[in-house]
Every structure is written in C-alpha cells, then in structure tokens.
Amino acid sequence: MSQRVVILERLASGWRGLVVPCVILLVWEALACTGQLPPDTLPAPSRIGAAGFGALLDGSILLATGQTLLAALGGLVLAALLGVLGGVALALSPRVARVVGPSVEAMRPVPAVALMPLALLVFGFGLSMEVAVVAFACVWPVLVMTTAAVRGIEPRLLDVARVLEMGAGARLVRIIVPAALARIGVGLRLSMGIALVVAVTVEIAIDPRGLGFQLMTAQQSLRPDLMYAWLAWIGIIGWGLNRLLARVGTAGDAS
Amino acid sequence: MTRVQTVQTQPAAVSVCGVSLAYGTGVQRRTILAQMSFEVAAGEFLCLVGPSGCGKTTLLRVLAGLARPDAGQVLVDGVAISGPSRDRAIVFQDYSRALLPWRTVAGNVALGLEGAHGGDAARAIEARVAELLQTMSLAHVARHYPRQLSGGMQQRVQIARCLAQAPRLLLMDEPFGALDALTRQSLQDEVARLARAEGKTVVFITHDLEEAIYLGDRVIALAANPGRIEAEVAVEIPRPRHQLETREDARFLALRHQLFGLLAGH
C-alpha cells in the first residue's frame, strides 16, 4: 500500500515538474502565432516540432545520433581502459605514484577542447579525432576514482592474495578489480556524462559530423526551427543518458 | 566568577496544563503525550526520566515552543507561551548537529547574544563571550572549530551558548547521553553549580535514573505509549552533592530502588 502511495506521490510531483515548461511552451506558441516574436530567432514551438519530425523522417536524426554516440562510446572505452590500468598502477605502487603522478597531474588542467586542433592535425576530420579528444576528457574521473578505490581496498584482502600465492594478473582480475568495481563505476558514470558533452562540442567546433555539426549547420543555413529541434533532441539524449546512468548507478549500489 | 552573577535573572516558574500531542494521520496516528500536567517552581531543578518513546524530547520541544500541543497549554509565570522565546534556552542532545561548524567556539557562544543587543554591541558581546568561556573552561579553545573538540567540550560550548542568551528557563535534552562516564560526571557537577549560581529553572531530560536523582530537586518518571506521568518523587538530598558520597547516600539508594521498581514494572 505504501509503495502505491510512493508511486502516486512521484506521479503527482512529476506532473508538477511539467507545469512550468508547458506554460512556457504555450505562451511561446501563442506569442509566436500572434506575430509578437521575430520568427527568424524564435519560431513557434509547433514549427520546431514539425522540423524535428522532418529530420526524424529523412533519417538524419538517426544517422547523426549514431555518429555522436559512437564517438562518445569509443572515447569512453578508451578512457576506461587507460584510466583503470593507470589508476591501478598509481594506487598499487607508491613509488610509481610519486614519480609519475606529478607528470600526469600536470596534464590534467589542459582543457580537452585545447587538444582539438592537435587531434585534427594528427588524425584529420572524422571519428578518430573525436574519440581521442573524448578519451582525454574522460580519462581523469576514471583514473582518480580507480586510484582512490584501489587505495581503499581492505589491506587484508591483498594479504589473502599473497597467502594464496596469486600472480599479479590473478590478483588484478580476482581481487583488485572486483573490490574496487563499485567506485570505478562511479568514475565511469561521471565520464559518461562528460563523453557526450565533449563529443557534441568537438562537432560544433571542428568535426563535420554528428549532432553538433547538424545543429551548427541548421543555424548557418538560417533554419532556426530546425536548429531548435536539434537542440531539443540533444537535450533529450543528454537527459535520457543521465537517467539511464542514474538507474544503473542505483542498481549497482543495491547489489 | 562572581561577575557572571551580575547578569543574574529571575528564574521562571512553569506550569504544564493538560498537554496532549499526537503525530501522524489516520491509522498511523500515534499519541505522544497524553494529558500531561505538572508544575516547575522558580529556581527548581526538575529531572524527567523515562524509557525511549515516552515523549521526553517532544515534551521539551513543547516547553521550548518549538512544537505546539494539540490540547492544553504551557504557562511561564502565568502567561501562556505561543512560540520560542530567548527566555527559554534549549540544549540539544546531539551536540554535533547543534553547533555551527563554520564558527569558532567563541563565535558559537556569541550566537546566543546576537540580536539581543540592538545595533552596535560588538564589544559588549565580545566581553560577555569571554566571560562565559571562562565560566565553562573553554577559554583555551576559543578559536577552535567544533570539529576539533571532544564531545564533552562541544556540549560545554552548547551550554555556554544557552547561558549567553540569559534564559530564565534552561531546557536540557539528554545532554550527556553520548559522553563517557568521567566527562559526564564533571559536566553534571558543573551544570548543577551553574544552575544554582545563576539562578535558573532547569528542566533536565535523561534516561539515566541515577543522573536524574543526582541532579534533580525533584524527579518525574514518565511511562511510554502514550507518554504520561508515572510517578513523582522529591529528592531531599542537600546540595552541593558529590559524585561519591551522594551516590552512596541511603536516601539516594532508596530513591533509586523506588524509581527503578516503577520504571522496570513496564
């Protein structure tokens, strides 16, 4: 019974959250229809919806979304590999941490977008340069969380590994990674949020592909309705990904 | 510290008249306090003792004016209270969440003085804070932050803040419940001494029977579900009391037996 109450309450509060956006959209629509708003900067929401529907029908939404998500995912996987391996190394050997740590730390404040021209120089336009920039941006949360997680492993667990005379590989796979997995997951979740943002940013600034490029193109070809449609779609993707991550996060914490 | 006595105020007399309070709605409605009535004389040290769930804390919140009873009223010097007042200071049980962690010890004590003096009274506040820190043996940690102090010291800060607001009624909610035995005993003696020296009416809540008898002029035992008065005994042991002698006193032991029987019977 109490569960039903909770669900009802959530429905009720969710409904309240929709009030303000709906009012804004309605007022916007009304003003646009009566010609109060400049149509070349603020077209009516209905026209934006129509433009979005058109982009959905001609397949450009699907294609661009796929390209962006692929770049984000590729960068994320690369960052996860580098971050976890690097983090474990930094955490397990204080000496490595002392010697290599400062050099790694020195690279961290470089804004990822500053590497876009370099990535462009090395890889040219396309998927790989985007993946490289995304990976650079995403590696830090994974690295930091992995280092913290592995340092936080109960020392007795490592003693167990020593008593069982496990090799370095077995220790990594059977003890270290499972014990640190939850917090590594937190780092990955942070990185995943960054991945989409960076991918879209690279596309807006330089790389002629994906959601960001479509958004830019719509603006430059004087299609504000289409531009707002792309913007809304990017927002929905970001929000959906965020919700998915939150769900994965709570499921992970529960297990 | 004789200077402290310069700010002495007339202690307040309290009467609690038929106070009832319930929380929740429908089936889940639970009566916390049922028709509770008692009196506290001016300058009296009253201890309320009872098991968990007897509504001790709720009763104290009603006295402070932080909770409003469903029925009945609380009179202070014959006037019904309608909300919190600087005349009534409350020492919360959980000292770690009752101090401002971003203020120093001196800053936390000053909180009890701020707003009381209109306009530019910084110097007066400073002087009074210094005085109170002396009284509570906190002068050496005046510039420390709460987090840097032990539980006992934090509770001292809270008591000092309450004294700072110059209350006529001091309400204490299991203030020493989380402290170790030695700290607790020294704070008990200090509170007893201060209450006498500064002339405060004190309502002191505890679940520790011996603490109640040791500190109180009178002890009211509460029963749970719903919270109500079970028994009332006067403690006729002269002051000042001593941790060892008083606790071995025949009157002390007799009261302990009497109250223990009453409370354990439920």
Next chain:
Amino acid sequence: MSVDGGGTPVLRRVLQALRDSAAALAFAVCLVLLWHAVVAARLVSPVFLPAPARVFDELCVQIRDASLLEPLAATTWRMALGWALASAVGIALGGLVGASRSARTYLSPMLEFMRPLPASAIIPVAVLFLGLSDRMSIAVIAFGSIWPVLLATVQGFASTEAQLIELASALCMRPAAVLRKIVLPGAVPDIMAGMRVSLAIALILAVVTEMQASQIGLGQNILLAQRSYRSAELYAGILVLGVLGFVLNQGLALVEARLLRWRAAPG
C-alpha cells in the same frame, strides 16, 4: 604542523619529500628527452610533433614580444566575466529555488533537464541572437557554466541541517538572519564545489566560442596555428591553456581552503 616528533623524523620527512620531488622531476625530464629523441630520430613528422626546444623557443618569443599577452588577457577576461555572472545568478537563483519546497517541486525537473545539455550546444542559439560578438561568448560561457553552481546551491540550501533551523527558531532569529548565519554558510561547501566545476566549463567554453567566432584569444591562436601547420605554436598554445587552467584551479582551491578551514581535519 606539529614538531613534536623531534628533529630526526622531520628531517627524514623533508629528505623523503626532496627525493620524491627529484624523482618526479627526473621522470618529467625523461619524458621531454624521449619526446626530443622521437623527433630527432624522425619517427614522427615534425608537422605533428615539433621538438620540445622549438616549442619552448616559441613560448619564449611570445612572452618576450608580448604577443602572448593580448590573447591570454582576452580569454581570461571573457572566461572570468562569464563565470562571475554564472556564479552570481546561479547562487541567487539556486538560493531562491532551494529555500522553497514548492519552487523545488515545480522547477527542479526542468533544471535537471537543462543540466546534461551540452553547454556548447547553445552556441548556435547565442549566435542567432547576438551574432559573432563578445557578448555572444560571454552569454554562452555564463549560460553554460551556470548549471553546476545553480544545482549545487539548490542542493546546499535544501540540505540545511534541520536541528540548526530549530536552533535558529529557539533563538528567535529573523528569516534574514537565518539565511545569513545558518543556511548560506552551510551551503558554502556545495556552492564552492559547483563553482569549481563551473570554472572548468567556463574555460572550455571560452576556448570553443573563440574558435567559433574568430575572436582574439588562446583558442583561436591554436586553431590558426593548426590551420597553417605551425605546430610549435600549437603546442605552445596548449601549454599556456594548461597552465591557465592549473593556475585558476589552484587559485580557487586556495579560496576554498580559506573559506572552508572549519572543515579541515581535527587538530
């Protein structure tokens, strides 16, 4: 710091720290030497990877003829202005939303929707309204970096310790005093965390908007360097941006340590 351990352990700790720094420095030098060796052996085309000495020379030249100054100042100025705007509006708005339960119910879902939106995605909208101007850059920076500080402020205001609110009412504090003495200081840790994230976003957006709008700045510098294959200039620019990010972050960390010294480990 206490010196209760006597001279020897302190000395040992200092020596250890010195040795660590030396090792870390040596490693960094080795990296640079390796970089030099790779270039010298022509393993990578100098178009992609210039020799470290050339990058260093480029940097020295830019510092000496002060040509670094203008883009550095322009980028920092736009970023700082946008970030300051975002922080001021974010804290004020976040405070309003956070202090009222009904405002949270009605507005939080919309704010949560805005947060994951890539900040750079509003560049075209800003261009549409403001053209390729400085105002466009600052608007994008401010809009993009407002969300972390706004949501952190909402969080900080909403999670005020209930007992402290009770204490405030026991002390008969006025609402303004409760806000100033209890709620706001309690939210400072959250606000600072939000402002730090915002700062990083502000720098990123400053660089991106420069590239878009062809404004004088470090971001445009590196893009132009790349287009004309002046790789030493490109690397020097990246280096300067890294140092800028580092200095800003350290500066904010100092402010934070000062504001939050009450949170430091018990002493």
